[in-house]
Amino acid sequence: MKLLITNIAQLVNTREQSKVLRGKELAELPIIQDAFLQIENGLIAGYGKMSQLKELDIESSWEMLDANKACILPTWxxxxxxxxxxxxxxxxxxxxxxxxxxxxxxxxxxxxxxxxxxxxxxxxxxxxxxxxxxxxxxxxxxxxxxxxxxx
Structure with missing residues (x-):
């Protein structure tokens, strides 16, 4: 299944690399304003600013979800x-x-x-x-x- 979530006001904790954070890194919280999130087979496949969305090859079979300016962040x-x-x-x-x-x-x-x-x-x-x-x-x-x- 492919899901594309659009019109996200804030996509929180977006990191390019998965690594253990230490010291001052723990105070960093990367956020993308006006974002999209692409999910394939239950895993994050891509994300970025809405302005980059046109670069995606969106298939008609994708499920589309408008976040309506909601915030998306990982659970604790x-x-x-x-x-x-x-x-x-x-x-x-x-x-x-x-x-x-x-x-x-x-x-x-x-x-x-x-x-x-x-x-x-x-x-x-x-x-x-x-x-x-x-x-x-x-x-x-x-x-x-x-x-x-x-x-």
Whole structure:
């Protein structure tokens, strides 16, 4: 299958070479304004500015999609998440940035042992439902691949 997406306001993270980025390179985010994207058999086959589109040999069998000035960017890969939990610990985060140690937070009744108690007191169905809601929110925010950790 061949797909041509046209009228893209911004095509984000376009790089000529696939390589590991280090240091200052991590701050670079190449963007093509007013772009097209060509996909063949599920892989990126070409891209460029709309002004270059006339150089393509477009076949009538191609599926055409007008992005209508939308932005296209890669999805995020979140390789370390903890989305299965019974309750939030943001109050502990505030304590931590205010200088409390993990031992002091635990002494106040917080910490990982408190989290473990709350998980043990929750049903598997309830934990699943909460994790599912969190996963849907991550997808809405642009996550395309996720690894879910325990503990």
């Amino acid at each position: 890969c979140d390789s370390h998440t903890h989305i299965v939990f019974a309750s939030s610990r943001e109050d502990e985060f505030v304590d931590k940035i205010n200088g409390l140690s993990y031992a002091e937070i635990a002494a106040k009744g917080g910490g990982i042992l408190n989290s473990a108690k709350k998980i043990a007191a929750s049903s598997e169905d309830a934990l699943y439902a909460m994790a599912w809601d969190r996963l849907q929110k991550l997808i809405q925010l642009g996550t395309g691949a996720i690894e879910i950790k325990s503990g």
